[in-house]
Amino acid sequence: MDWDKLRIFHAVADAGSLTHAGDTLHLSQSAVSRQIRALEESLGTTLFHRHARGLILTEQGELLFDATSSMARKLDSASARIRDSEENVLGELKVTTTVGFGTLWLAPRLAKLYETYPDLKIDLLLEERVLDLPMREADVAIRMKEPSQSDLIRRRLLNIRMRLYASQAYLDHAGAPATIADLASHRIICQKADQPQVAAGARLVQDVMAQNITSTLTVNNYFGVLQGVLANVGIGVLPDYLTADHPRLVRVLPDTESGEVPVFLAYPEELRQTRRVAVFRDFVLEEIQAYRRRQSEGALP
Known part of the structure; x- marks a missing residue:
């Protein structure tokens, strides 16, 4: 298959619109439409139903979109690992946790992390909804229950009450x-x-x-x-x-x-070697260990 046509198909399927996909890809609507028609002809199938409200994937289109989504996630992961180095930690890290833990425990401690890695960009997503890590809605999650999704590396941080x-x-x-x-x-x-x-x-x-x-x-x-x-x-x-x-x-x-309420840190298996994930994980573990030491010393009620 033509990789460029797959890239355009993925953008259209993700946006649900030729116009919006064209804006993202910096292509005209007609150019996007021609590429989609050419891909459908090469596959001998229809990938989209044309609807007044936009484009809807056919069953064959859903199968192809699943494949291109997996490719996009792997490319994102590879890109992140390539950008990372032993000396520098760059780029964006999407971290999701609950509103309470994020605002009251995590955010006040992040200054220490930025002191060591000033070029790190953290996108902190605070909400009670559990985001889909394998689908890369976030890179790392800290949750008040063990994640049920497969293909995740998880670590129990502590128990709270x-x-x-x-x-x-x-x-x-x-x-x-x-x-x-x-x-x-x-x-x-x-x-x-x-x-x-x-x-x-x-x-x-x-x-x-x-x-x-x-x-x-x-x-x-x-x-x-x-x-x-x-x-x-x-x-x-x-x-x-x-x-x-x-x-x-x-x-x-x-x-x-x-x-007791268990607190877990989790991230996708494919991000195991990503430096940004590793330094954030190690930072959180160090802060948790410091918290536990204070508990053991009787400083906390």
Whole structure:
């Protein structure tokens, strides 16, 4: 097959439009259309259904698009490995993780990584949706559960728990609860149990809300919950990894916590030798080890 025609086909299939593909490839619509017709003639099949809303792949087109997508991923991986060297780490690294872990733990630590690799470009994708690593929606993921996708290298980083925290100023004013039933007289800050979050955290929120709580502040991410706690608004349900960077947090009801939540780092097998992935992985592991040392020394509650 003609590689250039396959490249144009892939762009059209990805965009769903001759015009948009032409813009990406810097070709006219007529030139793109001629290449697609020539490819269809060489294969003896129709690759697209022409529709008022755009182009839709035929069954044969879907098969070819699967093949060109795999080729594109391998070319991207090869290109990244070629650009990387022992001395320099260049280019973009797409990292996905949850909003809470990304904003509260990962982002504040990245300055150390940039000090060593100033030319690295990190695209931090913070969302609860699990991105497809084999399809290269991201290069590296840090997730609160073991990835189920195949062909991934994965490493368990640590286990976390959701616990109750407040500021000392709030407890001085409102008093410290002695039992979980005492929470009824306090304001609770948390995510709603039906919002995207780890199941263990949602169950802890349900247990807390079962105590006839009359005043609440609900926020759709842990960053907002943390800000409410630090501002003396109430008692918050937060992940325990926050205590490393926020010593003002005071643990409330030490016997009340969620089950363990595993945190995994994962990336595609094909990126195993990519320097950008390797230096990011090693950086995260070093930061996790430093966190664990502080835990073992009794510095963290």
